[in-house]
Amino acid sequence: MEKWNQSYGFLLGKVLQQMETKFAEGLVPYHINARQYGVLLFINGNPYSSQKDISENLQIDRTTMVSHIDHLETLGFVERTRNPNDRRSYSLMITPKGKDLLDSRWEFLNDIELEVLAPLSNQERQLLKEFLIKIWTTL
Amino acid sequence: MEKWNQSYGFLLGKVLQQMETKFAEGLVPYHINARQYGVLLFINGNPYSSQKDISENLQIDRTTMVSHIDHLETLGFVERTRNPNDRRSYSLMITPKGKDLLDSRWEFLNDIELEVLAPLSNQERQLLKEFLIKIWTTL
DNA sequence: AAAAAACAGTCAGTTAAACTGATTATATAT
DNA sequence: ATATATAATCAGTTTAACTGACTGTTTTTT
Numbered sequence: 017m018e019k020w021n022q023s024y025g026f027l028l029g030k031v032l033q034q035m036e037t038k039f040a041e042g043l044v045p046y047h048i049n050a051r052q053y054g055v056l057l058f059i060n061g062n063p064y065s066s067q068k069d070i071s072e073n074l075q076i077d078r079t080t081m082v083s084h085i086d087h088l089e090t091l092g093f094v095e096r097t098r099n100p101n102d103r104r105s106y107s108l109m110i111t112p113k114g115k116d117l118l119d120s121r122w123e124f125l126n127d128i129e130l131e132v133l134a135p136l137s138n139q140e141r142q143l144l145k146e147f148l149i150k151i152w153t154t155l
Numbered sequence: 156m157e158k159w160n161q162s163y164g165f166l167l168g169k170v171l172q173q174m175e176t177k178f179a180e181g182l183v184p185y186h187i188n189a190r191q192y193g194v195l196l197f198i199n200g201n202p203y204s205s206q207k208d209i210s211e212n213l214q215i216d217r218t219t220m221v222s223h224i225d226h227l228e229t230l231g232f233v234e235r236t237r238n239p240n241d242r243r244s245y246s247l248m249i250t251p252k253g254k255d256l257l258d259s260r261w262e263f264l265n266d267i268e269l270e271v272l273a274p275l276s277n278q279e280r281q282l283l284k285e286f287l288i289k290i291w292t293t294l
Numbered sequence: 295a296a297a298a299a300a301c302a303g304t305c306a307g308t309t310a311a312a313c314t315g316a317t318t319a320t321a322t323a324t
Numbered sequence: 325a326t327a328t329a330t331a332a333t334c335a336g337t338t339t340a341a342c343t344g345a346c347t348g349t350t351t352t353t354t
Binding site for chain 1: 301304305
Binding site: 026031054129 | 161162163164165166167168169170171172173174175178189193214264265268271272273274275279282283284286287288289290291292293294
């Protein structure tokens, strides 16, 4: 084992790359990418969010968010309505069709993750998630 | 804690994004990005590699590799010489200047990683690395 | 109440990474 | 000797992300 592949950054990147590539393949029939799936998940978990809310939480640029939402709306997965309390912002909602997509791909996403994490035991995977959550919540 | 931020992919992505952003900032004065630093690390650990070797190991597209190496060569961090046993390929070597760059930023990289991983104990970080290496080596 | 500042979202245009497909020079297989 | 494969390169395309300007709306200041 050499220096260059000892870094967390390198290792994290490789594991993630693997997951993303596989997951993206499973999304092709739905014409969205992994990031858009993430946005949809967020909207599902945080109904009535504005585009700003999502941008901040997911750390995706506001102008990029416009096109993500445009895309999801065109495909009928998300609905934009003006927020009656602040007509500058939208109140975003997932549609039933969007919910179906989420559900139908959620299991697949988990399968992919388990596939990549296969070298770990149940307990190790549990620990890994614990660590990641601990890091993320303090970011 | 909700569904959308429970996935390994999401969490891995956030942690990595954090590390990469911070690390990239520290590389600005050297005019290279994190990926090029990775390439340089690889060449250092695997002297006489061809561009193909690096592409495969780091999973970076061969045509993209051309421009990375062009860039590193222009800056004097890497030297291309033809491989005498196969004149189609190059034999890439890090220069002393490249080695200096690696060394001077290696500690910084580790600082960044420790900073992001601060919420974990020493032991937990050790475990995390163990897990990641286990996964990566079976990819 | 009017004017100024701040804000959410949008859009046109730019930048940078990554890919496609073709090409050159060299090596290997038939 | 000929055909096939390979490493690197290049021109051109696609895509994600960003910059800066702009519209309409809300909040703050005077």
